[in-house]
Amino acid sequence: MSPAAFMKLCEKLRSTGIVKDSTKATIEEQVAKFLHIVGHNVKNRTVSFFFHRSGETVSRHFHNVLRAIISLVDEFIFQPTGLHWAIDGTHSRVKVRRADAPRFRGRKECTTKNVFAACSFDMKFTYVLTGWEGTASDSRILKDALSREDSLVIPEGKYYLGDAGFPLKAGILTPYRGVPYHLKEYSTRGGGNEPYYSFPVMTDIFIACCILHNYLMGVDVDNQIIAEVDQELQQRGIDRSSTNQRDEMKEDSKMMKGKNNRDDFNQQPKDMMRWSEEMDLALLNALTEEAHKGNRHDSSWTTEAYNNVVELLRTTIEGHITKQHIKNRMKTLKENFGEAYDLFNSLSGFAWDPITRKFEAEEEVWDALIKEKPHAVKWKRMCIKNYDMLKDLFGVDRAKGKTSGTGKEKKKRWEKEKEKEKEFIDLNDNFEDIGMHEPESNYVEETPLFPSDFDAFSPSQSNQSNGTNATRGAKRKAHVAEATESQYEKVSVGIDAIAEAVKDGNNLSEKLYQVVERQVIVAERQVTVAERQMDIAEKELTIIQQSRPRHYSESDVWNVLTDLGINNNCKMDCYRFLCANDLKKRELFGVLPEMRLQALIDMMAEANKK
Known part of the structure; x- marks a missing residue:
């Protein structure tokens, strides 16, 4: 950066009103410190030693210049x-x-x-x-x-x-x-x-560097650097062309070799696997177990985890499963889960229903979301399988982008914060910027002990001389008092701003509380629906159990004959008769216990007649 471009940049930053000259640090010095830190990636301590400033002063000046540069984003x-x-x-x-x-x-x-x-x-x-x-x-x-x-x-x-x-x-x-x-x-x-x-x-810092780059491209273009970059790219292009030629030759040889192989042998199909819902559930359960064992570090699975999962799935699922199969399936599950997670994770008014496996919300909430994001209409009727398990496994490591933003968005947010304050608190103002001087305690006005002209000497003149010294001391004390009072006023303004921020936070808390109440109501409705569905499922299960024919084993027949008191001579005949005839066996067990003996006698008599 040339000196002219540097001075012009300082003038632009001065016009923002965020960076100001102080009694001990000019704008030029503050900008120079910022450029030195950004250009050489040095620590705060190094700059404070070089410029003979405290670490707090360097940090404050750095952030002031940073915010001032970002405020020029529109330009x-x-x-x-x-x-x-x-x-x-x-x-x-x-x-x-x-x-x-x-x-x-x-x-x-x-x-x-x-x-x-x-x-x-x-x-x-x-x-x-x-x-x-x-x-x-x-x-x-x-x-x-x-x-x-x-x-x-x-x-x-x-x-x-x-x-x-x-x-x-x-x-x-x-x-x-x-x-x-x-x-x-x-x-x-x-x-x-x-x-x-x-x-x-x-x-x-990244946004500020982009702004500085555009500024320099307009006022201080370094043609030498551009020529060096162009020459380097051209050299890379020559190297890349030669590399591409070698790659093409290798690719041609591989294609010819593959063609010859296909002429001699039948090409084997790819090792593809079709995953069912039961297989996905087994895979997720195995991964959850490995995560609990500690075989996952910083979102990466260890080799031991993959080996354990492969061994477990081979015993529960038919087919040859490899580590690559598991990696491919995990990638597919993460992609399908990520779309739904990114959409509903930060939205209020939606609740996950594990029974229907859908996100539930009021109609007006759905209408507002679909109006803003039309592609979300498919999730209103589409089920999401194993969402809870996928969220536990992959939700924490999912990028959210909450801290992302452009320079214009940051500038707009800072302007809103500034409007909430009653008065802008200048970060440049500090006690070091105030012209405070130590009182001259050793100062003594030289006056002769015995004046030469005794007639000219009078008490009034002496009092006037003492009054001059007293006035100077009073001015010094007044200057310190005014400076202290000014700082107290700034502190008072800052406290008022904090109070306003707390008040705004309370209003926001009330709104969040209302949102939570609505979510609680929705959750209660979902619990009621779930309870009703559970009652219906229990009734259906009871009906199914009652309608399903019961199977009676040989031991059940022998126990019934023992309970009826049949003597040993006839017991074996009755046992063989009932075991050979399932219809008569079900008929015997279908009557009341007190009537079973008479029913058995009738069955045996009818069998003897035949």
Whole structure:
């Protein structure tokens, strides 16, 4: 950045009113500290030593400049009306809590955030959406970017160029799937250094860097760097063309070899498996058991977990099941579950019904959702199998995107927060900015002990001299008192702002309480419906049991003959007769116990006649 561009940037930041000059730190110094931290990824401690400032002062100046730069987003990041642009996603390292790490650790070894950006062919950013977790796919972030308040606009008849990670749809032009693009560029990318700031601050820093990039492309274009980048891309293109030629030769040889093999042997079909609902349930139960054993670390399953699941499923399910079968099925289940989870997880007014396996809500709630998101109409009648188990297994590690946002959305949110405050509290004001001076305790006005002109000396003149010293001391004390009173006034304003925020929080709590009450009513209705369904199921089961014919074993026949008191000579004959004739056996057991002896005598007499 040239000195002229630096001074112009400082003037723009001064015009925002967020960054101000103080008695000990000018705007130029504050901006220089910010650029040094962002450009070299240094710690706060290093900058405080270099600029001879405390760590608190450096941190305060850094965040003030950061917010001031983001406030310029409307001026430097906007969506033009050109012919075509390009979109892509990139991963940037972040520092998050260990509990949140699985949502940020995708294909990379470290925790990252996925940043979605659109740029024009004059090397300027036109749209930046940051804050999504590293496990979120590019297609999912694109879907979110098209439906946000500050959405990505695709004019009719125009299109964006994207990579294979985006879906092929109207306005998005993706490459042909059969060709590997940019493999050399991907292989040379690194993970980057670990950041020193928290995840929310890193999202703001990324947006600020995009704004600074667009600013420099307009006022201070470095043609030398652009030429170096172009030369590097051309060299990569030459290397990539030679690599593609070798790959094509290998592919041709494989195709010829495969053709010869097909001429000699019949090609074996792929090892495909069709999963039923019972097989899915067995798989989820096995995975849940392995998770309880501790064979899952940061959303990744250990080799022992896969081996145990394969062994268990082979004993319960017919067929040859491999580890790859389980991985493929888990991927399919996660994709189907993720669509429903992303839609209903953060919505109020919906409750999951495990009996009907659907999300239940009032009609007006469904109508509002379908009006906002028409694709949600299918979930009104579609069942979701094993949703509870899938939520326990994969819901925690699912990317939510709650911290995502664009620069315009952040600016709008800060403006709303500012409107709630009665008076803007300047973060630049501090006791160090006030011109407070130590009283000159050693100051003594030199006056002769014995004046040469005794006649000119009078008590009034002496009193006047003492009054001058007293006035100076009073001015110093008044200056300190005014400064202290000013700070107390600012603290009072801050307390009032906190009180207003607490009041707003109470209003929000009341609204949330009303929503919870409605959900409780819906849950009670669902419990009543479930109880009725259970009663109906019990009655149906009783009817089925009563209508089903009962099977009487040989031991039951022998016990009945013993209870009737038949002597041993006739007991064996009656036993053989009843065991050989199922109809007579059911007839005997169908009569009352006190009438069974007479019924048996009649049966035996009738048999003897025949």
